[in-house]
Amino acid sequence: MVTQPTQVQGLRTRNRRAILAAIRNLGQTARVDIARDTGISAATVTSITADLVEEGLVEETMDPAAARGGGRGRPRVLLRIRPDAFLIGGAKISTDHITIMLTDYAGAEVLHHVCPLPIGPGLTAEKVAGHLETATASALERLGRKPEELASIGVGLPGFVDASTGIVHWSACFPDRGINFHKLLARGFGCPVYLDNDANVVALAEKWFGFGRGVDDFLVVTIEHGVGLGVVIGGQIFRGARGIGTEFGHTKVEFDGALCRCGQRGCLEAYVADYALAREAAFALDRDLALPVTPQEELDALFAAAKAGDEVADSIFRRAGRIFAMGLANLANIFDPGLIIFSGEQMRFDYLYSPEVLDQMRRLSVASGRTPPKMRVHKWGDRIWARGAAALAMEGLNEQAHDGGPAVAAGAAGPERAAVEDQASL
């Protein structure tokens, strides 16, 4: 084979990634549709998909329509991601538990596993990394698989996470600051580890499996213990110029306003996150302050009271909605999105995206006279965060191994192969 100049090799790598992404995105698809979708020539699609099939990443299947209907000409051959090619892990670290999802290479859930994370003054980043390692081993054991069968794992963590360096500048999950958490994680795994901010992995999940499928530009807003933002621009997660951008929960909505758990004042989160609502709930519910309750119990009681017509409880949610509308309008002004997806468990509190809130948001956005952005709500629980983390691991695997180099060759044998590399070069 003639050695190709660097640019052409780069082109083939780009085409390979685009084709793999198209097959993943289109589900089951014919070569001709891949060519149309990617704009890559039919000849190149044929050549690259032949490689992908040979390497075991993609498999051929008969067109089910042709098989059912019969008689309408010869049956078409379709391509799809080969689920058994790799076993992938995704983990979402929360302040009090770890959620793990094992998926096949097509992204389908194989196992869902939740472990409590012991909270206490002695918890460090290193210990959290250890807990994640143990939890992953337990998940694999439940499935009867060995640790070395895991091809890669993605990890979503709340806080200021730099995905490119692996450094966590701050997280609510441990007291360490400016620590290379990726390094701690990589030590314990025999496969590549990919770390990112948890809102980014939810954005990835929406792009791969949710409302963002086939959409090039959209925003994902998550409300949980905090408020998160994932931004997709041109089909890619946008992480800001220096790696920890798109921080939304701590943008200020009031000068010198409500105290936030980050220590600053006036953050959006300090008005709409669960702890912000819970701290006002006691007064609304006229509760005995000596009684111990969890913020979650308090929030549930507050929500029930508001729904039952309690005016003070209702006013707490309405105020949160108004401030949230203001934050959303600012995002709409800055990113001019066509689609905003609300994702996460807290979406069961429908006050945050009530028609009133969405209307307020539109009235606070610049009056361009155009169609306002589409709003969609995903009431997914923790599963989506972990599944997005698995998508991060798959994407990392693609970036790293799909150059037609030796890493892919090693992976060709499927799930029984050795880990692609000892450690990710994040």
Add this chain to the structure above:
Amino acid sequence: MVTQPTQVQGLRTRNRRAILAAIRNLGQTARVDIARDTGISAATVTSITADLVEEGLVEETMDPAAARGGGRGRPRVLLRIRPDAFLIGGAKISTDHITIMLTDYAGAEVLHHVCPLPIGPGLTAEKVAGHLETATASALERLGRKPEELASIGVGLPGFVDASTGIVHWSACFPDRGINFHKLLARGFGCPVYLDNDANVVALAEKWFGFGRGVDDFLVVTIEHGVGLGVVIGGQIFRGARGIGTEFGHTKVEFDGALCRCGQRGCLEAYVADYALAREAAFALDRDLALPVTPQEELDALFAAAKAGDEVADSIFRRAGRIFAMGLANLANIFDPGLIIFSGEQMRFDYLYSPEVLDQMRRLSVASGRTPPKMRVHKWGDRIWARGAAALAMEGLNEQAHDGGPAVAAGAAGPERAAVEDQASL
């Protein structure tokens, strides 16, 4: 010549643009440095620059260092943009005047021309377009050049401008809404016209000629009659998902706050723009309200009073600075920039970027523990807006004509040639 597949043709076009941009960016440069800067192979650089020289876009020159020093081996041949290749126009439309700059193809100013824009109830978008046409003709006449010698013109306009469709959803310069202003402009010019939001053209000016030179990601914040934001991501102007994003002046900093000229409440602009300060000035200066003064006179008097120690005048500026710091902190949280450039004439009021304001901004940004973004101030006047508009025209010309297709061939004869096309295909 063998017909190349589409992808390889696309690659050559990309390489061509990258090389032209590198020559522009590096000023005077050797082929070997272009190859290093762009990562394009030496052979491709040699081939493409030969085309560029033949087409008259680039010219060869001797290394001045070698010419001066002498005797250190044979003199190197350098490449630079050929200034005479095209005559370019840039225009900035303000609410009461139009600024035009004519530049050569290297971006150097050839003529600076200012015309008043008659304000009145009868002013329409169509009339503004007519005034721009007349003003441009006058500018060319002053230079002794014919209208058909203009290769392209860029236009910066304040407001909600969609650069991709040419539609202006709203502008303070005329009452029309949702109008295709580009179409109105294109009718009057015999050359391609490029229209964009005025903050975007300032960002382009900073990228080509200012502090953004050689920087891939940065923000430009402009303060004038309004507050503007230009965002550069990966060397490109980011215009939001649907074309009129990065709207900063009308993001809300206070729920139900001060009235903005856009009709909404609590916009950043309503606290820091000139009209916002001017409307508080009368009270601070204890001025006879029956006296007619312009907002600019009022602002100058207020600034002088604050500098002279007047506490109320000082408090007006300090409040504007505090709110501005909050807006900047929100931008820093969202874009995580390494560099923020303050640009525009209003920068003569140094209270908006006083050490106190920058310190407040840092304290309102997420505490990541990293180096805060670099801040630079450009006290450029109207010239920079018009020069940025000329850069927009040059960039448009590159995008459109530099495919090695017939458009470039027509342009090869230099400034005496016919206009590249009747109308831009915006």
